[in-house]
Amino acid sequence: MKKIMIKDMPNHIGETVKIGTWLANKRSSGKLAFLQLRDGSGFAQGVVVKEEVGEELFAVAKGMTQETSMYVIGEVKADERSSFGAELNVTGIEVISPAKDYPITPKEHGTEFLMDNRHLWLRSRKQHAIMKVRNEIIRATYEFFNENGFTKMDPPILTGSSPEGTSELFHTKYFDEDAFLSQSGQLYMEAAAMALGKVFSFGPTFRAEKSKTRRHLIEFWMIEPEMAFVEHDESLEVQEQYVSHIVQSVLKNCKLDLERLGRDTSKLENVKAPFPRISYDQAIEFLHEQGFDDIQWGDDFGAPHETAIANHYDKPVFITCYPIGIKPFYMQPHPERDDVVLCADLIAPEGYGEIIGGSERIYDYELMKSRLEEHNLSMDAYAWYLDLCKQGAVPHSGFGLGLERTVAWISGTEHIRESIPFPRLLNRLYP
Structure with a gap:
């Protein structure tokens, strides 16, 4: 399995790859979890399908906190909606280090707070x-x-x-x-x-x-x-x-x-x-x-x-x-x-x-x-x-x-x- 960076995903359509990432954000429904992933080279979406990965892995995906670090494994798929034309169909997650009480959430924050952080x-x-x-x-x-x-x-x-x-x-x-x-x-x-x-x-x-x-x-x-x-x-x-x-x-x-x-x-x-x-x-x-x-x-x-x-x-x-x-x-x-x-x-x-x-x-x-x-x-x-x-x-x-x-x-x-x-x-x- 090849380890790549997010910026290289468009060059690996159809391949199963491994990427070291942080969880920038996520949302989920009953059967799908959408992970917003970043690795320093760029941002990409990882999709976790419950029926394909099973209850245990799906629970891991849903339970991860913002900025948790991990390796994600999955198949790179073409996606016209993506800014650079690709997303990851996630089949495996290896959590490296959970983030605890990450202070900068998707809500609005004041400038001084952001500068302090x-x-x-x-x-x-x-x-x-x-x-x-x-x-x-x-x-x-x-x-x-x-x-x-x-x-x-x-x-x-x-x-x-x-x-x-x-x-x-x-x-x-x-x-x-x-x-x-x-x-x-x-x-x-x-x-x-x-x-x-x-x-x-x-x-x-x-x-x-x-x-x-x-x-x-x-x-x-x-x-x-x-x-x-x-x-x-x-x-x-x-x-x-x-x-x-x-x-x-x-x-x-x-x-x-x-x-x-x-x-x-x-x-x-x-x-x-x-x-x-x-x-x-x-x-x-x-x-x-x-x-x-x-x-x-x-x-x-x-x-x-x-x-x-x-x-x-x-x-x-x-x-x-x-x-x-x-x-x-x-x-x-x-x-x-x-x-x-x-x-x-x-x-x-x-x-x-x-x-x-x-x-x-x-x-x-x-x-x-x-x-x-x-x-x-x-x-x-x-x-x-x-x-x-x-x-x-x-x-x-x-x-x-x-x-x-x-x-x-x-x-x-x-x-x-x-x-x-x-x-x-x-x-x-x-x-």
């Missing part, structure tokens, strides 16, 4: 689907950068300085020195790009930002490419090609998951390069036309502003060339203006906000030195970074994509806390 909530159909979308985005990310000549590099998580130059840092002690949890691997990736040309990192980052919005996490994952000899407009092309690739990959490989999430895929099908681009100046003018009198030139955009801009387009939109005063120290000034920098934020449709921030980087030594001084940043802490500007410096650009915001957008999930397995929020460090 996140270790179990992950087993639900919706959470399973979101995590499968997340995994596909990660898989497609590696595929895109590997196919385009990038080398994966791993920047440190413990650092002695901040790439963003802000106070939103988690402080710790590194023996007798001060250290911080990384906000971004960018500065280290710039050094790596000077050695390997095109590089990318993928790892956790931390922001000690006391925000409770649906767009923010304390710990999140970033994909951060850096590219030597690549200028601002060239970087935008890479960004739109990358985002197009991951969206189309999810559409192709996560059809059942998107269906389970109730995602309107027509809105994703149009996400193909090129993306529209507007300048910060144009964005301010547009917002004023839409009645947003609260924002003036020089202000950063909030969620309502980004949503209004995004709703004007049917795919992600770049907002380029922000004022120098609201962006980090390392961004290259505009060649024709001294008040804006060569940067862009990519705003996702449907109110999901910024998913990418990127720019061309400063590579002139004197300019970088003056920018560090203007931002009151320690010359000792940034000495190695400043050194990059005098050891064969070249034009270079990079960007960072926030994985969880991207997962939330593509999966259609309202709150970012559901787009990471174990979210760290302002008031949550458990489980």
Whole structure:
């Protein structure tokens, strides 16, 4: 007898197989028991017919509790009503471990209760689907950068300085020195790009930002490419090609998951390069036309502003060339203006906000030195970074994509806390 996974059932129609599963739910009548089975690869229905299996096995099937683990044995049958075309006619059950008082039942539960039981909530159909979308985005990310000549590099998580130059840092002690949890691997990736040309990192980052919005996490994952000899407009092309690739990959490989999430895929099908681009100046003018009198030139955009801009387009939109005063120290000034920098934020449709921030980087030594001084940043802490500007410096650009915001957008999930397995929020460090 062959042991298979639920996802492989359509390839074994007519065969008797064995599958390790958990009982997600069940219902029964006098002669039939319908077992909703899951094994991590997918969900399937197992049908137990009393006349075929006898009283004893039928009683076992009816008596099992939600999330009991077991091996089920049976014949795979074609079923047009199934989401993937197959169900299992169960002829044998081997209970491994009964579940006792499983707290997450099919009824409605409050968000805090579900978050307290996140270790179990992950087993639900919706959470399973979101995590499968997340995994596909990660898989497609590696595929895109590997196919385009990038080398994966791993920047440190413990650092002695901040790439963003802000106070939103988690402080710790590194023996007798001060250290911080990384906000971004960018500065280290710039050094790596000077050695390997095109590089990318993928790892956790931390922001000690006391925000409770649906767009923010304390710990999140970033994909951060850096590219030597690549200028601002060239970087935008890479960004739109990358985002197009991951969206189309999810559409192709996560059809059942998107269906389970109730995602309107027509809105994703149009996400193909090129993306529209507007300048910060144009964005301010547009917002004023839409009645947003609260924002003036020089202000950063909030969620309502980004949503209004995004709703004007049917795919992600770049907002380029922000004022120098609201962006980090390392961004290259505009060649024709001294008040804006060569940067862009990519705003996702449907109110999901910024998913990418990127720019061309400063590579002139004197300019970088003056920018560090203007931002009151320690010359000792940034000495190695400043050194990059005098050891064969070249034009270079990079960007960072926030994985969880991207997962939330593509999966259609309202709150970012559901787009990471174990979210760290302002008031949550458990489980």
